[in-house]
Amino acid sequence: MSVTAAKGFTAAGVAAGLKESGAPDLALVVNHGPRRSAAGVFTSNRVQAAPVLWSKAVLAGGTVSAVVLNSGGANACTGPLGFQDTHATAEKAAEVLDGHSAGEIAVASTGLIGLRLPMDLLLPGVEKAAAELSPHGGEKAAIAIKTTDTTHKTAVAERTGWTVGGMAKGAGMLAPGLATMLVVVTTDADLEPAALDEALRESTRTTFDRVDSDGCMSTNDTVLLLASGASGVTPPREEFTEAVREVCADLARQLIGDAEGASKDIRIEVVNAATEDDAVEVGRSIARNNLLKCAVHGEDPNWGRVLSAIGTTSAAFEPDELNVAINDVWVCRNGSVGEDRDLVDMRYREVRITADLSAGDAGAVIWANDLTADYVHENSAYSS
Amino acid sequence: MSVTAAKGFTAAGVAAGLKESGAPDLALVVNHGPRRSAAGVFTSNRVQAAPVLWSKAVLAGGTVSAVVLNSGGANACTGPLGFQDTHATAEKAAEVLDGHSAGEIAVASTGLIGLRLPMDLLLPGVEKAAAELSPHGGEKAAIAIKTTDTTHKTAVAERTGWTVGGMAKGAGMLAPGLATMLVVVTTDADLEPAALDEALRESTRTTFDRVDSDGCMSTNDTVLLLASGASGVTPPREEFTEAVREVCADLARQLIGDAEGASKDIRIEVVNAATEDDAVEVGRSIARNNLLKCAVHGEDPNWGRVLSAIGTTSAAFEPDELNVAINDVWVCRNGSVGEDRDLVDMRYREVRITADLSAGDAGAVIWANDLTADYVHENSAYSS
Incomplete structure (x- = not known):
């Protein structure tokens, strides 16, 4: 092999x-x-x-x-x-x-x-x-x-x-x-x-x-x-x-x-983007948001942090047309509260975040990890 | 008052x-x-x-x-x-x-x-x-x-x-x-x-x-x-x-x-940039590099992470003309090993990183914090 x-x-x-x-x-x-x-x-x-x-x-x-x-x-x-x-x-x-x-x-x-x-x-x-x-x-x-x-x-x-x-x-x-x-x-x-x-x-x-x-x-x-x-x-x-x-x-x-220090694998799928570039930009912004990465680590379906990450991009979207699902529960609908966040089960290693931009028919998938105390520990005790 | x-x-x-x-x-x-x-x-x-x-x-x-x-x-x-x-x-x-x-x-x-x-x-x-x-x-x-x-x-x-x-x-x-x-x-x-x-x-x-x-x-x-x-x-x-x-x-x-979960305040000064925009872009890139933020937390003068953060920007510079000081010790000279990293004392809360782009006479200062297990803990135990 x-x-x-x-x-x-x-x-x-x-x-x-x-x-x-x-x-x-x-x-x-x-x-x-x-x-x-x-x-x-x-x-x-x-x-x-x-x-x-x-x-x-x-x-x-x-x-x-x-x-x-x-x-x-x-x-x-x-x-x-x-x-x-x-x-x-x-x-x-x-x-x-x-x-x-x-x-x-x-x-x-x-x-x-x-x-x-x-x-x-x-x-x-x-x-x-x-x-x-x-x-x-x-x-x-x-x-x-x-x-x-x-x-x-x-x-x-x-x-x-x-x-x-x-x-x-x-x-x-x-x-x-x-x-x-x-x-x-x-x-x-x-x-x-x-x-x-x-x-x-x-x-x-x-x-x-x-x-x-x-x-x-x-x-x-x-x-x-x-x-x-x-x-x-x-x-x-x-x-x-x-x-x-x-x-x-x-x-x-x-x-x-197998990412070091990670406890979750996060699959971020951006759908209904105007362009694939938009989808990738939004996916990366979500993937790199430290607050969201911490929330995923804590098994907290904190969709507000997803929205605030989307809001920093230049992608085409209207804030009140954004929908967000975490593990298939649409916790955010039209930029506001959606389904009950208590329905989201985040116990497993793989967490799926879906961001619907309502702006077209392009999409992309980005993979990320959560942010953990182990990550901090391993990367602060590095070359010393 | x-x-x-x-x-x-x-x-x-x-x-x-x-x-x-x-x-x-x-x-x-x-x-x-x-x-x-x-x-x-x-x-x-x-x-x-x-x-x-x-x-x-x-x-x-x-x-x-x-x-x-x-x-x-x-x-x-x-x-x-x-x-x-x-x-x-x-x-x-x-x-x-x-x-x-x-x-x-x-x-x-x-x-x-x-x-x-x-x-x-x-x-x-x-x-x-x-x-x-x-x-x-x-x-x-x-x-x-x-x-x-x-x-x-x-x-x-x-x-x-x-x-x-x-x-x-x-x-x-x-x-x-x-x-x-x-x-x-x-x-x-x-x-x-x-x-x-x-x-x-x-x-x-x-x-x-x-x-x-x-x-x-x-x-x-x-x-x-x-x-x-x-x-x-x-x-x-x-x-x-x-x-x-x-x-x-x-x-x-x-x-x-007073940033939550932080143990260090990082003053990042970019000097000899071609433009102020370049200096700000480089400063922000250093400020947001999780690996560097972990290293600062661990009091590790890991200048390689500063260089890799600078390398992701579009600022004007030549890699072999970059100089980096941590708390005034020029640990990186001309893109390579400089003064002895053991001379860097990082015990105090304020840490100063100076990035010299050798590309002009503009500059900027960005303030950031380190990345700590406390930050992860506080931000993962949030809304739940």
Whole structure:
């Protein structure tokens, strides 16, 4: 499963010693071809870690032979020397993987910002991982990129003759010890980089881009899609995009479900918006409202906080035409009191908030988490 | 002191029974003239409470004879009936204050959203307050608008022959039980509504508008400036604006210092920005970053979180030219590691973060609070 579900890939996950705990902290994913097409999407934060700058340059060529991923250090805000470290990592991988060039090796890192990586441990780790590469190594790779994730995260979409699989760690900036979402998706479909890019952008737009655990944006977020062509099948564009979207949605949902310090997963659906952009803006505003996130934690169906979050947006709506449901009880009708809030049962982990803007027929779903004392505790006791 | 520091004003604060605790919950401020000029600024939330809609209409006339303020209920999202309740409150005040019209009486409310006010208690409260009006009633009025504020908040700026004074409650949406910032500022300066409006907007722009306790925006925020003209002095425009700004800044600082659940007051100064708008955008982004707010709570000088917050803005800057100081220690230089973070002492309540964008000579100061388990606790145990 994971990144080795598709034919043409091997992977490994090893302990390089970057984590003091001795847990696995370095993963390697190798594309054995015959094709080595790739596409990537990266954080839109303007402060970008060295591996993001490196990998963006690699991806510009459309070819990726291997990906080195490490936990235990983000290599962000580390200046020119940090960039040299990333370069050296790619060079090391090229050296141990015969026939590859460093310019085709992507690198992804996660951990504390502002610290150099211990290259004396990381480079031998790359060599160790290369020695353990296996067509069954997907699980181990998924485990090695875990930081504070309680479980490793993998997903697979199987189609007739071809497959898409992937692994993920982290949820936005939520993981306190080790920021960042890292995702690698692989496929044995036979596709050009341009086709991968289109499918990946369309997929992440409605999945990872709509996961908003705590409103913070990492310096290291990376989502890569690699194609080996080993199936020999070139699926129709829409069919392929749907498979990639299925894997991304599955992984995104797992990220929210395992967000650190969270006790609730909040599914925010905005309906009857004038445009999809309006729906997304409103959904994000609700997702980022600390008072509402606290109320959800307290199992309090406080729809007034939903309305006040909607009211800060520029979306098209009339205040007295807003309707809000919490777990399907329409507690707010026409901008005022609706059904009895005591009918809302919020005991379960998943909470559904529906915001009806009465302004059109567009919609969007955003996933978020509640705000808890555990979140505060874990994120205030971080680097000290 | 407070709203009765300036000549021409009386005030009262009484217990109308809106609060179950029996604490004072209704304040009345009356302008006895000879002039009754007024200006107001209100929440920019598009979901606005009935008293905000009412008072905006009153202020459009430029004349305010009295203000009724209540805690114990926000009268927001209460529909046409809620608006009728506000209207009835103004009518009652007009009735008990001889010679005034309801159309010149502003109303402000704070408390839970989505609940009607108990008018059978509120209207007798207005009558009771009118009977207790006094030129020394400013403190009592300031006490009556307290919600979860631990102390009442007043400020005065005395000038030669004229005075500006005011009272405030709440900090943005932070107070859990009773959302909203309510502020009344009075002066005996002899000024037209247009002059008041100019001074108030210029003052709030750099004071209340730059207080960002938890990023949430209330449906009820109201700041009023009333002038009685009783001093007979018409101060120069800039001198008057400076006095109003001084009172607003004093009250704003008190709000942050008493924000519920907070253990730190964070002064974020953005320097060397290309424009003031850039500086404000960057300051707000830092102020609203939950991870950074947690780090400050934990007394962790986590400058990486400052950089990642700056990186989400559209302000002009180059990532490798950013400098960040925490309590005057430049822990980040040129986008990378600067002075030793162990030199930063964060034991005291006030924490200073300086973000140097190296992009120009504009700047701005934003005040925020940290994010604590107390905040989560108080805001999750709210209406239930």
